Amino acid sequence: MQRALFPKDGLPKHLRDDFDIFWEAYPARKPNPRALAEVAYGRAVREGVQPDDLARAAARYSDEVRAQKIEAAFVVHAATFLRQRRYLDYLHVKAPAPEAAPRQVDEAHPLRAGTRGRISDADFVRWIMPLRQGRREGDERACWYAPTAFHRDWVRQQYATELREALKVRVLFIDVYPAMLRTVVESAP
Numbered sequence: 001m002q003r004a005l006f007p008k009d010g011l012p013k014h015l016r017d018d019f020d021i022f023w024e025a026y027p028a029r030k031p032n033p034r035a036l037a038e039v040a041y042g043r044a045v046r047e048g049v050q051p052d053d054l055a056r057a058a059a060r061y062s063d064e065v066r067a068q069k070i071e072a073a074f075v076v077h078a079a080t081f082l083r084q085r086r087y088l089d090y091l092h093v094k095a096p097a098p099e100a101a102p103r104q105v106d107e108a109h110p111l112r113a114g115t116r117g118r119i120s121d122a123d124f125v126r127w128i129m130p131l132r133q134g135r136r137e138g139d140e141r142a143c144w145y146a147p148t149a150f151h152r153d154w155v156r157q158q159y160a161t162e163l164r165e166a167l168k169v170r171v172l173f174i175d176v177y178p179a180m181l182r183t184v185v186e187s188a189p
Contacts, residue, residue, distance in 0.1 A: 011038035018051035022078075025058040027065040029075040036166025040082035049087070057087035064090075103129070119159060127155055128163075132177065143173040152176050 010021055019041050023034065040056065045051060058081075065075055083086060103125045106112065112127050119128060129145045144163075146152035152174050155163070164172050 007098075010035055011042045015045055015051065017041060018055070019043075022051070022058050023056045025055050025062060026078050026081070027058075027070075027075045029072050029077065032075075032077055033079060037078035037082065040079045042105075044082050044085075044087070053091055054082070055089055057090035058154040060090040080180075105129075111166055113165065115159075115162055115169075118162040118166070127151070127159065131155065131174070143175055145175055145177045147177055149176050 011133055019038060021079075022041060023037070024037050026032075026037075041054065044054060044103065061076075061138055064070075076086065105124055106129055109124075109129055110133060111131070112124070115128060117126060127176055130147050135145055142154075156172075156174055163174075164170065
């Protein structure tokens with residue numbers, strides 16, 4: 001027997017008010033299928049999660065989205081937030097730190113001179129300044145290290161041409177910080 005994608009009563013009546021509180025607290029996103037979120041919400045509550053905790057987690061996630069200025073298209077579907085238990089990440093967190101002053105462009109950064117006019121100041125601060133220069137083990141060629149795989153992939157996709165031209169190289173090596181370098185960079189002021 002095949003299960004329906006949208007059960008007739010995906011959310012028990014006694015949970016509807018609690019779900020509405022969760023739904024109002026959750027950050028806006030289009031599309032964000034409510035019926036799928038209702039099913040995932042009901043399942044989470046059946047598994048022992050308190051409705052108040054889900055609403056609190058949704059509000060904290062919404063605060064994070066707002067503080068980090070995350071575009072609506074990148075907000076996780078509510079059903080995914082619930083099914084993957086992402087709410088656990090927001091249940092026992094400290095209040096968000098006050099927003100830091102915007103970082104200034106480091107004019108002494110080795111890539112600044114070659115990218116001025118090609119990459120905006122905001123993009124340079126966000127994507128290029130976190131790169132660190134180094135050498136890959138067993139390789140004499142220079143390599144640029146990014147803090148995460150996502151950062152590396154984004155820089156490769158968006159800025160590879162500009163960086164190759166700035167560095168006057170045909171092949172650009174960008175990798176993720178090795179564990180030892182990551183520790184040093186994270187502890188830097």
